[in-house]
Amino acid sequence: DAGVIQSPRHEVTEMGQEVTLRCKPISGHNSLFWYRQTMMRGLELLIYFNNNVPIDDSGMPEDRFSAKMPNASFSTLKIQPSEPRDSAVYFCASSFGGGLPNSYEQYFGPGTRLTVT
Amino acid sequence: LAKTTQPISMDSYEGQEVNITCSHNNIATNDYITWYQQFPSQGPRFIIQGYKTKVTNEVASLFIPADRKSSTLSLPRVSLSDTAVYYCLVASSGSARQLTFGSGTQLTVLP
Numbered sequence: 001d002a003g004v005i006q007s008p009r010h011e012v013t014e015m016g017q018e019v020t021l022r023c024k025p026i027s028g029h030n031s032l033f034w035y036r037q038t039m040m041r042g043l044e045l046l047i048y049f050n051n052n053v054p055i056d057d058s059g060m061p062e063d064r065f066s067a068k069m070p071n072a073s074f075s076t077l078k079i080q081p082s083e084p085r086d087s088a089v090y091f092c093a094s095s096f097g098g099g100l101p102n103s104y105e106q107y108f109g110p111g112t113r114l115t116v117t
Numbered sequence: 118l119a120k121t122t123q124p125i126s127m128d129s130y131e132g133q134e135v136n137i138t139c140s141h142n143n144i145a146t147n148d149y150i151t152w153y154q155q156f157p158s159q160g161p162r163f164i165i166q167g168y169k170t171k172v173t174n175e176v177a178s179l180f181i182p183a184d185r186k187s188s189t190l191s192l193p194r195v196s197l198s199d200t201a202v203y204y205c206l207v208a209s210s211g212s213a214r215q216l217t218f219g220s221g222t223q224l225t226v227l228p
Contacts, residue, residue: 108160
């Protein structure tokens with residue numbers, strides 16, 4: 001199994017540009033999670049999907065952030081327009097279960113390091 | 118909100134047993150306690166999960182007292198490769214906004 005795949009691994013962009021992060025979950029997993037990690041705030045859950053449906057997006061910081069999961073094998077996290085304070089490492093994770101992060105083992109991808117200048 | 122409190126850092130020597138305690142006074146009835154390990158430039162990796170009493174797997178043990186207000190991750194005979202950040206997660210079944218791993222415990226294993 002290839003594990004959770006994220007792309008790109010590194011992204012450097014200028015303020016105001018659109019950024020799209022991509023994630024391919026582990027085959028057979030039905031829950032997908034997007035996290036953001038910074039030194040100041042640690043690892044925060046942004047949104048999670050269960051069976052391709054967004055269950056809770058209350059962790060998304062503001063309207064500039066959006067996430068989609070068009071099918072079971074692909075998800076995107078988009079930031080438009082990007083700002084320097086969005087600089088962070090963004091992780092995608094997947095699990096097999098009911099979509100509640102507290103009960104199921106999550107497998108994390110390698111992350112995308114985003115730098116907005 | 119089941120906020121967790123962990124020591125910021127711990128040092129140990131190779132071959133010793135390490136115990137990392139996490140406080141979660143406001144844990145809810147349906148919450149599970151999960152521990153993750155994270156190496157630099159990698160995503161967190163699941164270690165162990167439990168609800169009460171004791172859970173053991175091939176890499177660690179998790180001790181949870183009856184009141185569930187704390188938990189202790191026990192790593193037997195640590196090696197240099199166990200140097201990492203360890204997170205205690207007690208996730209609420211409510212808003213995702215409340216789900217944060219916090220800053221974790223930086224464990225440094227010395228030779």
